[in-house]
Amino acid sequence: MAQTTTNTQTLTKKVWNLATTLAGQGIGFTDYITQLTYLLFLKMDDENVHTFGEDSAIPDGYRWCDLVGLDGFDLVRQYEDTLKELSGQDNLIGTIYTKAQNKIDKPVYLKKVVTLIDEESWLVMDGDVKGAIYESILEKNGQDKKSGAGQYFTPRSLIQAMVDVATPRIGETVCDPACGTGGFLLAAYDYMKPQSSDKAKQDFLRNEALIGYDNTALVVTLASMNLYLHGVGTDRSPIICQDSLEKTPSTLVDVILANPPFGTRPAGSVDIDRPDFYVETKNNQLNFLQHMMVMLKNGGRAAVVLPDNVLFEGGAGETIRKELLKNFNLHTILRLPTGIFYAQGVKANVLFFTKGTPTKDIWFFDYRTGIKHTLATNPMLRYHLDEFVACYKVGHMDARAETYDAETNPNGRWRKYGVDEILKRDKTSLDISWIKLGANDTDMTLKELMDSIKDKSNRISVAVTELQELLANIEE
Numbered sequence: 001m002a003q004t005t006t007n008t009q010t011l012t013k014k015v016w017n018l019a020t021t022l023a024g025q026g027i028g029f030t031d032y033i034t035q036l037t038y039l040l041f042l043k044m045d046d047e048n049v050h051t052f053g054e055d056s057a058i059p060d061g062y063r064w065c066d067l068v069g070l071d072g073f074d075l076v077r078q079y080e081d082t083l084k085e086l087s088g089q090d091n092l093i094g095t096i097y098t099k100a101q102n103k104i105d106k107p108v109y110l111k112k113v114v115t116l117i118d119e120e121s122w123l124v125m126d127g128d129v130k131g132a133i134y135e136s137i138l139e140k141n142g143q144d145k146k147s148g149a150g151q152y153f154t155p156r157s158l159i160q161a162m163v164d165v166a167t168p169r170i171g172e173t174v175c176d177p178a179c180g181t182g183g184f185l186l187a188a189y190d191y192m193k194p195q196s197s198d199k200a201k202q203d204f205l206r207n208e209a210l211i212g213y214d215n216t217a218l219v220v221t222l223a224s225m226n227l228y229l230h231g232v233g234t235d236r237s238p239i240i241c242q243d244s245l246e247k248t249p250s251t252l253v254d255v256i257l258a259n260p261p262f263g264t265r266p267a268g269s270v271d272i273d274r275p276d277f278y279v280e281t282k283n284n285q286l287n288f289l290q291h292m293m294v295m296l297k298n299g300g301r302a303a304v305v306l307p308d309n310v311l312f313e314g315g316a317g318e319t320i321r322k323e324l325l326k327n328f329n330l331h332t333i334l335r336l337p338t339g340i341f342y343a344q345g346v347k348a349n350v351l352f353f354t355k356g357t358p359t360k361d362i363w364f365f366d367y368r369t370g371i372k373h374t375l376a377t378n379p380m381l382r383y384h385l386d387e388f389v390a391c392y393k394v395g396h397m398d399a400r401a402e403t404y405d406a407e408t409n410p411n412g413r414w415r416k417y418g419v420d421e422i423l424k425r426d427k428t429s430l431d432i433s434w435i436k437l438g439a440n441d442t443d444m445t446l447k448e449l450m451d452s453i454k455d456k457s458n459r460i461s462v463a464v465t466e467l468q469e470l471l472a473n474i475e476e
Contacts, residue, residue, distance in 0.1 A: 008129055011120065012136045018116055022109055031103035032113070033137060034218055037225045038083060039117050041096055042067065047123040057093060059085060068118055072107045079110060095224045095237035099217035131186075131230035138181050138222060154183055154259040154305060155340050161385040162257060162303040162350060163187045165332075165392045170195040170205055172254035177244035177291060179212030182223035184257040189232055206232055211253065215243040215269075243269065245287050248276045252297040259305035260288035262346060278323045281316035285309065289320060289351075293328065296355040305336075308347040312431035321428045325359040325419055331397065333430060334388055335366045339373040340380045359419045362430070363400060365391060366413045369435040387413065404434065411435045 046064035048054045062082040083100040104110040170192040176184045224237040277290045332352035391414040404412030
């Protein structure tokens with residue numbers, strides 16, 4: 001095991017060192033990783049042919065052997081022709097090469113990447129090793145502020161805790177409608193894989209159980225390869241390049257695990273016209289929440305990361321929250337601290353709900369008040385959420401007990417609110433906190449203060465924009 005870890009770290013370092021070299025030539029980390037993905041798939045196909053005697057999945061004339069011996073602009077031309085050909089395929093290959101373009105146009109640097117990949121035998125590595133190498137490269141890319149890739153990352157510790165309490169079962173379908181690089185789907189796969197040795201169930205798990213959507217071609221490529229390297233979707237990728245919000249889902253699912261993108265819809269996105277939605281709104285997170293509510297089977301369950309505005313926003317927000325309380329069991333809300341996402345100052349929560357039965361009680365776990373995490377010096381690790389998981393009482397939620405007590409433990413982090421109490425609150429707000437900090441606990445660093453000011457400024461800006469739109473509609 002130690003040797004495997006060493007090899008993983010060595011190869012990851014080797015791959016990342018080349019990324020640093022290319023960055024000096026103006027080739028961004030994200031572009032490099034994408035090209036690495038394209039070339040890596042070709043190399044593994046070649047190994048499959050020569051090591052295991054399998055037929056190539058790549059058309060004649062566009063394989064690794066047609067590329068690896070070339071230099072100079074002959075290499076660039078062949079590579080670009082290969083990308084064009086493979087992006088038109090209607091299978092796993094077509095998904096991995098979605099809208100593929102060459103971003104390394106200098107022959108000497110393209111040759112460096114080809115040589116790096118050619119020096120290793122990838123298929124003989126265990127799937128977990130290949131996957132671990134790729135995941136670590138994706139995570140390093142997420143840490144690079146210039147690439148902007150951090151927006152696709154949810155802390156692995158949070159993903160693990162969410163999966164641990166959502167308990168996906170082998171035979172169920174699991175969807176992430178905004179899947180990024182596939183972290184939730186992989187965690188669900190790892191959770192379900194040991195549950196049965198039955199071949200039919202394992203085949204279903206690898207090829208049918210997982211469904212992911214993302215509207216960014218680059219991310220679809222990375223997610224598809226990430227899953228493929230872990231042994232998932234070896235014939236057809238479970239990742240679909242599609243804007244989840246554009247149309248009614250064609251398939252209902254058992255479990256949803258997701259962290260939809262924060263902020264507004266990207267410029268140029270198609271306007272949302274969904275007759276199956278409860279209310280029309282321009283709020284991206286509220287639309288994702290509606291989409292997931294629609295997408296669940298009756299009895300299906302969801303664990304979803306959503307920003308604070310979903311808990312308190314009036315108008316459409318209140319309408320959706322009332323629907324959630326009426327026709328879903330919103331049984332748990334985990335309040336998250338700032339400092340755990342690459343985006344600064346984000347205040348988020350995890351909502352856990354089941355479709356088909358009304359909410360009676362909502363249990364809140366406040367892992368925000370008085371909690372300080374930073375990505376660099378104090379990242380949130382899985383054990384930080386152990387108390388929450390213990391309080392959740394997986395499998396016997398009727399045995400839950402508050403740690404909050406008005407007299408003996410007023411700062412207990414686990415507290416229950418009845419739905420009648422929630423419905424009486426202004427705008428049916430779920431933005432609830434009760435822990436009282438001491439004077440010393442409220443100290444903020446200058447950076448935290450600036451992040452807080454920025455967050456409040458963004459909220460005001462959004463409110464002003466919505467007010468302007470409302471006034472414009474009235475004047476019309």
